[in-house]
Amino acid sequence: xxxxxxxxxxxxxxxxxxxxxxxxxxxxxxxxxxxxxxxxxxxxxxxxxxxxxxxxxxxxxxxxxxxxxxxxxxxxxxxxxxxxxxxxxxxxxxxxxxxxxxxxxxxxxxxxxxxxxxxxxxxxxxxxxxxxxxxxxxxxxxxxxxxxxxxxxxxxxxxxxxxxxxxxxxxxxxxxxxxxxxxxxxxxxxxxxxxxxxxxxxxxxxxxxxxxxxxxxxxxxxxxxxxxxxxxxxxxxxxxxxxxxxxxxxxxxxxxxxxxxxxxxxxxxxxxxxxxxxxxxxxxxxxxxxxxxxxxxxxxxxxxxxxxxxxxxxxxxxxxxxxxxxxxxxxxxxxxxxxxxxxxxxxxxxxxxxxxxxxxxxxxxxxxxxxxxxxxxxxxxxxxxxxxxxxxxxxxxxxxxxxxxxxxxxxxxxxxxxxxxxxxxxxxxxxxxxxxxxxxxxxxxxxxxxxxxxxxxxxxxxxxxxxxxxxxxxxxxxxxxxxxxxxxxxxxxxxxxxxxxxxxxxxxxxxxxxxxxxxxxxxxxxxxxxxxxxxxxxxxxxxxxx
Amino acid sequence: xxxxxxxxxxxxxxxxxxxxxxxxxxxxxxxxxxxxxxxxxxxxxxxxxxxxxxxxxxxxxxxxxxxxxxxxxxxxxxxxxxxxxxxxxxxxxxxxxxxxxxxxxxxxxxxxxxxxxxxxxxxxxxxxxxxxxxxxxxxxxxxxxxxxxxxxxxxxxxxxxxxxxxxxxxxxxxxxxxxxxxxxxxxxxxxxxxxxxxxxxxxxxxxxxxxxxxxxxxxxxxxxxxxxxxxxxxxxxxxxxxxxxxxxxxxxxxxxxxxxxxxxxxxxxxxxxxxxxxxxxxxxx
Ligand code: FES
Numbered sequence: 001x002x003x004x005x006x007x008x009x010x011x012x013x014x015x016x017x018x019x020x021x022x023x024x025x026x027x028x029x030x031x032x033x034x035x036x037x038x039x040x041x042x043x044x045x046x047x048x049x050x051x052x053x054x055x056x057x058x059x060x061x062x063x064x065x066x067x068x069x070x071x072x073x074x075x076x077x078x079x080x081x082x083x084x085x086x087x088x089x090x091x092x093x094x095x096x097x098x099x100x101x102x103x104x105x106x107x108x109x110x111x112x113x114x115x116x117x118x119x120x121x122x123x124x125x126x127x128x129x130x131x132x133x134x135x136x137x138x139x140x141x142x143x144x145x146x147x148x149x150x151x152x153x154x155x156x157x158x159x160x161x162x163x164x165x166x167x168x169x170x171x172x173x174x175x176x177x178x179x180x181x182x183x184x185x186x187x188x189x190x191x192x193x194x195x196x197x198x199x200x201x202x203x204x205x206x207x208x209x210x211x212x213x214x215x216x217x218x219x220x221x222x223x224x225x226x227x228x229x230x231x232x233x234x235x236x237x238x239x240x241x242x243x244x245x246x247x248x249x250x251x252x253x254x255x256x257x258x259x260x261x262x263x264x265x266x267x268x269x270x271x272x273x274x275x276x277x278x279x280x281x282x283x284x285x286x287x288x289x290x291x292x293x294x295x296x297x298x299x300x301x302x303x304x305x306x307x308x309x310x311x312x313x314x315x316x317x318x319x320x321x322x323x324x325x326x327x328x329x330x331x332x333x334x335x336x337x338x339x340x341x342x343x344x345x346x347x348x349x350x351x352x353x354x355x356x357x358x359x360x361x362x363x364x365x366x367x368x369x370x371x372x373x374x375x376x377x378x379x380x381x382x383x384x385x386x387x388x389x390x391x392x393x394x395x396x397x398x399x400x401x402x403x404x405x406x407x408x409x410x411x412x413x414x415x416x417x418x419x420x421x422x423x424x425x426x427x428x429x430x431x432x433x434x435x436x437x438x439x440x441x442x443x444x445x446x447x448x449x450x451x452x453x454x455x456x457x458x459x460x461x462x463x464x465x466x467x468x469x470x471x472x473x474x475x476x477x478x479x480x481x482x483x484x485x486x487x488x489x490x491x492x493x494x495x496x497x498x499x500x501x502x503x504x505x506x507x508x509x510x511x512x513x514x515x516x517x518x519x520x521x522x523x524x525x526x527x528x529x530x531x532x533x534x535x536x537x538x539x540x541x542x543x544x545x546x
Numbered sequence: 547x548x549x550x551x552x553x554x555x556x557x558x559x560x561x562x563x564x565x566x567x568x569x570x571x572x573x574x575x576x577x578x579x580x581x582x583x584x585x586x587x588x589x590x591x592x593x594x595x596x597x598x599x600x601x602x603x604x605x606x607x608x609x610x611x612x613x614x615x616x617x618x619x620x621x622x623x624x625x626x627x628x629x630x631x632x633x634x635x636x637x638x639x640x641x642x643x644x645x646x647x648x649x650x651x652x653x654x655x656x657x658x659x660x661x662x663x664x665x666x667x668x669x670x671x672x673x674x675x676x677x678x679x680x681x682x683x684x685x686x687x688x689x690x691x692x693x694x695x696x697x698x699x700x701x702x703x704x705x706x707x708x709x710x711x712x713x714x715x716x717x718x719x720x721x722x723x724x725x726x727x728x729x730x731x732x733x734x735x736x737x738x739x740x741x742x743x744x745x746x747x748x749x750x751x752x753x754x755x756x757x758x759x760x761x762x763x764x765x766x767x768x769x770x771x772x773x774x775x776x777x778x779x780x781x782x783x784x785x786x787x788x789x790x791x792x793x794x795x796x797x798x799x800x801x802x803x804x805x806x807x808x809x810x811x812x813x814x815x816x817x818x819x820x821x822x823x824x825x826x827x828x829x830x831x
Contacts (some may be wrong), residue, residue, distance in 0.1 A: 042581040057757035063580040492575060
């Protein structure tokens with residue numbers, strides 16, 4: 001947010017805020033720990049608004065569910081802002097003191113074409129309901145917007161996020177206790193990966209690769225020269241593989257052969273590499289394609305170190321058991337690779353590495369392991385040993401005059417999903433997760449549960465009836481990229497024209513054979529949330545052949 | 547809320563009875579029930595359980611699940627409520643049932659003899675013959691008319707009424723008359739008021755007026771207790787041979803150690819909650 005790559009609020013604030021907007025997030029299933037904090041808030045009177053095309057288990061907890069059409073988030077956010085301005089509920093003092101670009105933004109969203117009434121057909125959200133929610137958000141003492149992949153897995157992901165930022169700036173709902181903007185992280189340490197610089201355009205502590213002064217500090221410590229240009233993100237790497245520019249790949253605890261959109265094509269590219277090395281706990285679908293598989297260790301119990309959670313809290317993890325015979329500590333593998341390629345990485349014990357990070361990343365400087373332990377984790381930024389970290393970010397925007405850079409409004413425009421539904425592919429396919437499975441199910445498949453129901457394509461009952469399909473019947477689902485066959489499940493929580501799949505159950509059907517690999521050039525994230533498909537009844541003979 | 551209910555469905559009768567009590571379901575595929583809306587529905591839990599039982603004589607798993615789903619009350623919580631009150635049955639039982647109070651007030655006025663006689667005529671408590679049965683019940687909240695029996699006939703319409711100064715004859719007769727609403731007990735004003743202590747004000751005091759209550763000597767004992775102080779009151783409780791609900795709160799102590807001051811001690815408690823039904827509230831204590 002505004003240069004710092006993390007959510008602006010803490011879990012405690014979710015429990016104490018007045019209104020939470022979960023936008024494109026099925027946190028009840030996909031972020032159950034975070035949702036636990038939401039429930040605590042709800043029990044003490046927090047109101048919940050859920051924006052989602054599906055009536056998800058999360059939406060069922062909401063006071064208001066805005067049933068947005070897939071890919072209409074920008075139109076909805078702009079109509080939301082339209083209401084705030086139309087009804088004079090914006091925070092003028094905040095806008096004037098702490099932001100830039102308001103005039104242009106206001107001119108755009110105030111146009112009649114952006115009103116909730118004019119955009120109802122695009123967004124699917126009744127205008128009266130949107131007005132009510134926008135009013136509640138703008139007039140709440142404290143309100144926060146949280147989002148996940150429903151916002152980011154679109155070809156216009158960055159514009160989606162910017163649209164939400166516009167709302168917080170318009171209403172002054174950021175930079176205060178209980179008011180802010182929070183992307184929820186899908187794993188215990190996604191935030192930590194970003195913190196440590198595992199991003200193609202950032203060094204540790206979210207410092208720009210393009211900044212020569214920053215690079216100079218890292219160069220001096222690492223005794224090397226960091227290239228000044230951004231690296232490739234995952235999507236760009238696959239494009240580079242297509243161009244045969246990228247010929248070798250070290251995959252570190254990822255399973256792109258299954259998790260990437262248009263998976264058939266992904267697997268072809270991976271198979272075509274000169275060398276593919278996979279370091280993982282499991283022989284995943286990706287590892288099966290590898291030339292070399294290096295058995296790594298489970299970071300939550302077999303190694304020492306830290307993780308950073310969604311509220312930017314750096315926490316210690318401690319080694320409880322040794323990896324099984326043959327598996328190695330991940331960092332040992334990495335440093336050994338370095339050594340054999342002629343780079344001595346020096347003392348690579350976890351605490352020594354952490355202390356090196358503290359000299360390079362200002363936001364981590366005050367976090368010694370001893371202090372992290374003593375304070376029960378510390379939320380960055382923590383610039384020195386007096387600081388106890390920050391529960392919320394951007395309090396600076398409320399200083400008069402504002403400290404640092406003003407927060408920018410951005411004009412965003414609705415485009416909708418790249419792939420249109422058509423006569424040939426009449427259904428909108430969106431993908432997501434279920435509570436009882438985790439991502440590509442590599443780990444969750446190892447325990448049995450009656451709730452592992454296997455993969456299905458979920459359809460609105462009336463749609464299924466129109467095709468003569470009954471609950472549980474096997475069907476063929478075809479997108480412009482491929483086909484899968486699997487059972488249909490009737491789900492009244494969908495809506496006409498919308499079908500849903502997860503990608504947990506590879507052995508049943510691989511949803512990412514269908515998904516669209518069109519991606520946002522700014523974020524590199526593919527449009528998992530919007531493909532178009534057709535659904536066909538299997539003929540008697542086809543069914544018999546199975 | 548996203549309750550996941552797997553299991554039996556209600557019968558058509560149960561569904562109709564519950565819908566009549568709490569309104570038919572609205573499913574426009576767009577509605578959601580958040581925590582605030584669920585809280586607004588929560589007070590309908592007792593009426594809904596009541597309606598199901600009044601129709602078929604018990605709260606079946608299917609009815610319980612349907613009530614949970616309609617009201618967004620987690621099934622464990624709905625089960626907790628249904629199993630807390632003695633008047634709800636969670637197993638099938640006779641459609642006509644007499645709940646015969648054998649709690650302290652009724653015991654003092656012949657409930658044991660009444661139960662013995664019913665046992666001899668109808669079989670032991672809990673048994674049933676030809677769709678009728680009887681069972682012992684905690685206080686029904688009509689203590690001044692002791693002994694008391696509550697008669698319920700399940701069906702459509704369900705019939706229910708309490709018999710005051712009940713006799714075995716009247717109970718057996720009421721159980722047989724499934725098409726008649728048992729006569730609700732008239733407010734009894736005891737003639738031998740001089741012998742009554744706890745119930746002496748019944749029929750005289752307007753139960754909605756504290757002033758009326760005080761004017762007839764209400765809270766006199768409380769005032770005396772406050773004057774004497776906590777230690778003295780706890781001593782009294784220790785040496786008194788308490789019975790009934792009070793004894794459950796202050797069981798006699800074999801050790802002879804006195805009861806200690808506890809912030810949770812409540813001073814008025816004469817009845818175990820038994821009846822979620824709008825039983826006439828005429829208890830005087
Ligand atoms: S003791 Fe029997 S009704 Fe109260």
